[in-house]
Amino acid sequence: MSVETAVETKTIFGSEVPQPPQHGAAGGVMRGLNFGTGLVGGIGLAAVAGWITAILTPSSASNASFAPMEPTYVYLAVLLGWVVGFMLGIGAFVGPLRWVVGRDVTHADAEYMAGKDLGRKRYWKYTTDHKVVGIQYLIVTMLLLGFAGLLAMLIRTELGMTWTSLFTPAFYNSMIGTHGIAMIIGMIVVVSGPLGNFIVPMMIGARDMAFPRLNALSLWLFVAAVPMLVSSMFMGGIQDGWSVYQPLASQAPVGMLGYQMTIIVFAISTAVASVNLMTTILTMRAKGMTWSRTPIFVYGIFAASIMGLYAFPFFQYSQILGLADRVFATSFFDPLNGGSVWLYENLFWLLGHPEVYVILIPSTAVALELMPVFLRKPLFSFNFAVAGIVGVVALSGLVWAHHMYMTGWAPAANYPFMLSTELISIPVGFLVLVAIGTFWRGTAWTRLPLMAVYAVIFNKMIGGVTGVYLSDVPADQYFHGSMFVVAHFHFMLMGAGLFGAMAGIAYFFPKMTGRFLDERTGSIGLWTAFVGFQITFISMFVAGLQGQPRRVLDFDDQFNLSNWISTIGAYVIGIGMLIFLSAIINSWRSGVIASSNPWGSKSLEWQTETPVPLENFPVLPVVTERPYNYGVPDPYEAELDSIDEDLTEKAGTK
Amino acid sequence: MSTSTFPVSPTTGEPISTIARRSRLGLWLVIVADIAGTIALVISYTYLWSLNVNGGWAPPGATLTANQTNSTLPTTPSTATFAVEWPFWGILLVLIVATALMWFGYRSARSGNHAGLIAGAGLSFLVTVAVLVFQWIQMSTFPFGAGDGAYASAVLLLCASNIFHLFLLLFIGMGIFMRARKGLIDKTNWYQAQLASYYMTWVCIAFLLGAILTTFLVESPNTDPAIFGTFKQQ
Numbered sequence: 001m002s003v004e005t006a007v008e009t010k011t012i013f014g015s016e017v018p019q020p021p022q023h024g025a026a027g028g029v030m031r032g033l034n035f036g037t038g039l040v041g042g043i044g045l046a047a048v049a050g051w052i053t054a055i056l057t058p059s060s061a062s063n064a065s066f067a068p069m070e071p072t073y074v075y076l077a078v079l080l081g082w083v084v085g086f087m088l089g090i091g092a093f094v095g096p097l098r099w100v101v102g103r104d105v106t107h108a109d110a111e112y113m114a115g116k117d118l119g120r121k122r123y124w125k126y127t128t129d130h131k132v133v134g135i136q137y138l139i140v141t142m143l144l145l146g147f148a149g150l151l152a153m154l155i156r157t158e159l160g161m162t163w164t165s166l167f168t169p170a171f172y173n174s175m176i177g178t179h180g181i182a183m184i185i186g187m188i189v190v191v192s193g194p195l196g197n198f199i200v201p202m203m204i205g206a207r208d209m210a211f212p213r214l215n216a217l218s219l220w221l222f223v224a225a226v227p228m229l230v231s232s233m234f235m236g237g238i239q240d241g242w243s244v245y246q247p248l249a250s251q252a253p254v255g256m257l258g259y260q261m262t263i264i265v266f267a268i269s270t271a272v273a274s275v276n277l278m279t280t281i282l283t284m285r286a287k288g289m290t291w292s293r294t295p296i297f298v299y300g301i302f303a304a305s306i307m308g309l310y311a312f313p314f315f316q317y318s319q320i321l322g323l324a325d326r327v328f329a330t331s332f333f334d335p336l337n338g339g340s341v342w343l344y345e346n347l348f349w350l351l352g353h354p355e356v357y358v359i360l361i362p363s364t365a366v367a368l369e370l371m372p373v374f375l376r377k378p379l380f381s382f383n384f385a386v387a388g389i390v391g392v393v394a395l396s397g398l399v400w401a402h403h404m405y406m407t408g409w410a411p412a413a414n415y416p417f418m419l420s421t422e423l424i425s426i427p428v429g430f431l432v433l434v435a436i437g438t439f440w441r442g443t444a445w446t447r448l449p450l451m452a453v454y455a456v457i458f459n460k461m462i463g464g465v466t467g468v469y470l471s472d473v474p475a476d477q478y479f480h481g482s483m484f485v486v487a488h489f490h491f492m493l494m495g496a497g498l499f500g501a502m503a504g505i506a507y508f509f510p511k512m513t514g515r516f517l518d519e520r521t522g523s524i525g526l527w528t529a530f531v532g533f534q535i536t537f538i539s540m541f542v543a544g545l546q547g548q549p550r551r552v553l554d555f556d557d558q559f560n561l562s563n564w565i566s567t568i569g570a571y572v573i574g575i576g577m578l579i580f581l582s583a584i585i586n587s588w589r590s591g592v593i594a595s596s597n598p599w600g601s602k603s604l605e606w607q608t609e610t611p612v613p614l615e616n617f618p619v620l621p622v623v624t625e626r627p628y629n630y631g632v633p634d635p636y637e638a639e640l641d642s643i644d645e646d647l648t649e650k651a652g653t654k
Numbered sequence: 655m656s657t658s659t660f661p662v663s664p665t666t667g668e669p670i671s672t673i674a675r676r677s678r679l680g681l682w683l684v685i686v687a688d689i690a691g692t693i694a695l696v697i698s699y700t701y702l703w704s705l706n707v708n709g710g711w712a713p714p715g716a717t718l719t720a721n722q723t724n725s726t727l728p729t730t731p732s733t734a735t736f737a738v739e740w741p742f743w744g745i746l747l748v749l750i751v752a753t754a755l756m757w758f759g760y761r762s763a764r765s766g767n768h769a770g771l772i773a774g775a776g777l778s779f780l781v782t783v784a785v786l787v788f789q790w791i792q793m794s795t796f797p798f799g800a801g802d803g804a805y806a807s808a809v810l811l812l813c814a815s816n817i818f819h820l821f822l823l824l825f826i827g828m829g830i831f832m833r834a835r836k837g838l839i840d841k842t843n844w845y846q847a848q849l850a851s852y853y854m855t856w857v858c859i860a861f862l863l864g865a866i867l868t869t870f871l872v873e874s875p876n877t878d879p880a881i882f883g884t885f886k887q888q
């Protein structure tokens with residue numbers, strides 16, 4: 001055993017800490033690596049891998065139905081090359097390699113990697129600081145949602161122009177599928193990514209996430225995954241909806257590989273992020289932060305992480321199997337050779353349903369988190385809120401087959417699944433009751449974040465009620481595959497999920513950027529989008545009730561009117577969202593400077609200064625009370641109050 | 655200010671025991687995700703086994719003791735048949751040896767036997783290489799190809815998952831060995847060796863599940879399967 005003599009030490013928070021030997025300048029190889037080198041690595045390796053594969057593949061290679069295999073192999077090689085090259089180029093492998101060879105990271109290295117003194121450059125690097133990762137997540141997610149939103153506008157334009165067709169059916173289908181999965185991915189990360197990373201460690205009084213390097217890893221895997229999805233649009237697209245049912249997925253053009261690779265990589269990103277968030281929450285809460293003193297938002301993020309952790313692998317494997325069927329001619333889903341498409345549907349929905357709660361719970365938790373602040377009273381029954389979240393998690397894995405009532409799989413199982421689906425309304429109901437109870441007799445300080453919460457509560461109600469109709473097997477015979485389903489889940493995903501995320505972004509904006517999100521433009525954008533949203537999707541319920549099938553670009557004239565209305569509504573949403581976006585951009589650049597705790601919140605993330613220092617808290621905080629003790633007089637204040645009262649009485653009698 | 659006497663993390667100054675606790679929890683959670691993925695494979699295997707869609711579970715050349723359900727296929731004469739069972743167990747056995755060696759290394763580290771740690775980790779790595787070789791040989795000599803029905807697909811994917819796990823183990827084993835030699839794992843700082851042992855133990859369980867499936871759930875019980883058309887592109 002080689003013992004270093006005369007070890008260097010470094011002062012960290014007041015104690016001398018021995019350091020491993022420092023090799024070169026702090027940060028080592030990472031100094032030269034950034035997003036640019038990632039792009040070079042990714043595109044370079046993709047090109048090389050594609051080129052070599054093209055050379056090596058004999059032109060006679062074909063599959064069982066005589067379709068040439070070369071495009072499949074080349075596209076797959078390009079995608080793999082992109083992911084590996086990009087991660088290599090940005091420096092994702094440096095840490096693991098240093099671990100293997102035993103060149104441990106020093107404090108100086110770690111500070112460099114956390115972005116210390118790097119200024120804006122740190123946003124372009126494999127930075128480990130959770131606050132940087134949060135901002136990076138926010139930007140990437142907004143880009144992804146923007147892309148998916150653009151597709152939505154094109155889809156609505158096509159559906160609204162009932163007199164002509166803008167796109168070919170194949171391209172239209174590919175837009176539908178890409179829009180769907182891009183939105184789903186974007187919505188999965190929109191709260192847990194930006195706010196989970198930026199806010200949660202501060203909210204629990206920690207200095208960073210449990211595994212800062214894994215934090216960067218999850219972000220950059222996400223960044224690597226997204227372009228593959230976009231690329232598939234140029235390779236024939238995803239033509240069978242976001243759920244890419246088999247056997248259509250196997251018959252689809254090679255673009256399907258883009259979807260499969262996206263999911264495989266994104267699933268790793270989600271697993272890494274979930275492990276990190278859960279470990280952080282379980283082991284790094286401040287002294288005194290018992291479970292009953294842990295803010296509800298932390299519960300929400302924790303719940304989403306559990307569900308992502310256990311459910312995402314099923315989705316990932318469904319895509320691995322699909323990829324194997326396509327590339328290696330296995331037959332998991334090919335009935336001719338013993339495969340089953342129901343296997344696909346089960347694996348898919350084993351994730352698919354928990355994933356809707358991965359989206360809903362964090363945004364509900366944002367709403368519950370900021371209500372006490374703006375109503376200046378404690379959350380109405382914190383315990384019920386926790387029970388609601390626990391109940392949703394517990395039932396989330398037991399309801400998946402309500403998406404398969406009409407597929408013919410196990411008809412006898414429909415009724416148990418109907419029961420479990422309807423049961424889940426109970427814990428969801430808890431959450432709604434907590435919200436209503438908190439509003440009850442509260443004095444609302446209606447600022448932009450609270451306005452978004454109003455929208456969430458309204459939309460969630462409609463989405464939830466229509467969901468109960470869908471979970472009813474006889475009713476679903478009529479509704480399944482219709483626009484009614486589409487309207488239902490948009491009320492949930494966009495109405496509750498996205499508006500909830502907007503609430504969270506507006507609320508935490510001052511902490512994240514040091515400035516207020518402009519209330520005027522922000523609220524104009526919000527309410528415009530809200531009104532547009534109601535027009536679009538209420539009208540879509542009508543189309544669904546009339547019987548308009550989803551994912552079809554030419555339809556009967558009887559549906560024209562509701563589609564025209566929906567399209568007009570969609571443009572209103574688009575305008576509203578652009579206004580909201582402009583509020584974000586303008587306020588970020590030149591908004592009103594906010595103090596460190598502009599909402600007068602009691603939770604820890606607001607108690608540190610803004611901009612938040614690298615280590616969050618110079619001295620780690622200690623928690624001594626429940627999170628939402630607004631308006632609960634503490635003895636000292638009560639005493640002061642009673643003195644005040646005397647004074648007023650005197651003033652009154654005068 | 656005093657120089658810490660107990661081992662601390664060079665980057666955050668926290669005691670190693672804190673880092674170890676955190677990492678252990680992180681590892682358990684990673685294993686949860688890994689278990690979910692393995693369950694997805696087990697579901698795929700057992701589901702297709704139980705359905706035997708179109709009688710296409712067994713490789714086309716297999717002789718079945720039950721009704722010859724796979725003969726309903728438009729068969730081309732084929733020699734593809736079920737895999738021999740013992741290699742699954744043989745591979746598992748060798749992996750268990752590698753895992754035991756890692757455990758030995760870890761226990762040695764804790765008791766201050768540094769040579770034992772290095773030997774355990776190093777040998778564990780070498781034996782894991784052997785497992786990888788055996789797994790590779792098995793996979794490339796199966797009496798069936800990827801296109802020979804659902805059984806073939808499911809078994810090949812189980813083996814691919816094994817290979818993926820083995821590559822991870824090689825990376826981890828190499829790291830533990832190199833770090834042990836550098837003195838970065840020792841009597842006061844052994845949690846990484848512990849985590850490696852835990853993870854290897856879980857991988858043994860995953861291999862065991864595969865061996866159980868491929869030994870006890872071979873011929874499909876469904877001798878009257880559903881018959882569907884094909885969706886292959888014309």
Ligand code: HEM
Pocket residue numbers: 243356357359360402403421422424425428463464465466467468470471472476479480481485488489492493497
């Ligand atoms: C009270 C709660 C809910 C109930 C009872 C419910 C019920 C259902 C049912 C039965 C379906 C299947 C309809 C069909 O395909 O025929 C469905 C579809 C869907 N739901 Fe919900 N749901 C609820 C909440 C949510 C939430 C919170 C989200 C998302 C955040 C969501 C997103 C979706 C999506 C995306 C689909 C369509 C999937 C597809 O076929 O593409 N639902 N819902």
Ligand SMILES: [Cu+2]
Pocket residue numbers: 352353356399400402403
């Ligand atoms: Cu569902």
